[in-house]
Amino acid sequence: MASAGMASHHAMTRRAVVRALAAACTVAAAPHAWALRSPAQQQVRLSQEQSRAFQAWMLRIVSAQLERGPTPRWQHRDCAGLVRFAVNEALNTHDAWWLRANGIATDRRLPPELDLNREQAALRNRWIQTGGQVGHFVTALALVQHNSRFVAREVSQAQPGDLLFFDQGDEQHLMVWMGARIAYHTGTVAPDDNGLRAVDIKQLMTWKDTRWQPVASNPNFAGIFRLSFLS
Template sequence: MTGRRQPSRRGFLAAAGALLLGTAPPLRALMPAAPGRAADIGPRLDAGQSRAFRAWVVRIAEAQIRRGPTPRWTHRDCAGLVRFAVAEALAGHDLRWRRAMGMDGRLPPDTVPDALRAELRHRWKRPDGSTGAYVNAIGLVQENSRFVGRDLRLARPADLLFFDQGDAQHLMLWTGQRIVYHNGAEPRPGDDGLRAAAPRELLQWTDTRWRPDAANPNFAGVFALAFLT
């Protein structure tokens, strides 16, 4: 990957062993029941609101890659990047917010009404039926997303790529041009855990578990947030 390291293997060794031993849960158990089915989480954005929201998510995630993680983002892992980008896309984007986020230049339009923002922000559905600001990677996919397919060409900006490594799962975010993610590792000098890659780079990656390709059994597919049209 140009200027970026490979996805971290930290935390996946046990999962790889489970896959080899055949003890890992099957991919189909981790996916929604049928392609296209949206999780039942309440209100949905219309087409115009969805386009603007997707643009905000991409802009916020790309800003983390370009400038490094903002102090406003505290829970830094793969699912944390998605939750943060979604929460900030649904925030009020006034001057104070823009200064705090270091966001300037031309920004996407704000088309989501304030009441709808408040209804959706920090309201992730969890497997136990509760809602809140935190949900893990598998909960994001199972409870808050709909399955699009296993062809990367079906992905739209702000869609999720979900990888199942057995005992551990991993999310990446499609921006429309490249794939961005946090590798889940603890930060260290010179490495904030954030990565970005063009699709062709991951499709040629020597560690085939990370290829967003239907031929890869570890790639569960592309998922769209359920409240998007």
């Protein structure tokens, strides 16, 4: 289940930062400790109605990858790549061309459009990276550190589209909360395996490799994170 595409030349520092922040979640002052994850640059937010529509589109897009296999338009095949792709496409305009390009049938009920204004639409492919730069690429660690806000370490607090973040030492891994199940990419691709997975929450809570159990007692589980532009 580990992601092979999360290399970093600051592995030791990164691990220390993540574990220190994860430990901070267990104390009463956790909201202050995690305030560093709310970047000052990210001022644009979606309304509550737009946020609900975004979450519905994000889940539809992730589900399409699971059901039909990865679209060729999704190029970086790892856990963070799945999140980046789903977020950017959920913020897109979902017209007839987009539906055909993504293999999403029009005979199924579709979520409402987000009707983004110019500033909101500019959120697409705009990720805050480590160091404060803005670009199209962001790692799993920077995605939660600089583009999301901490919610809790209890999965009961998760909403559709929230991210589960795991620190496995030299590698970090993201999963997407889908409600009844959790989706992720393993980070590896083989001729007979596209790397996509979806597991039931009960199955993951009792996973034999306890490093992947999303429970507060697991030191490798940093918690639930929500994209910072959502209301």
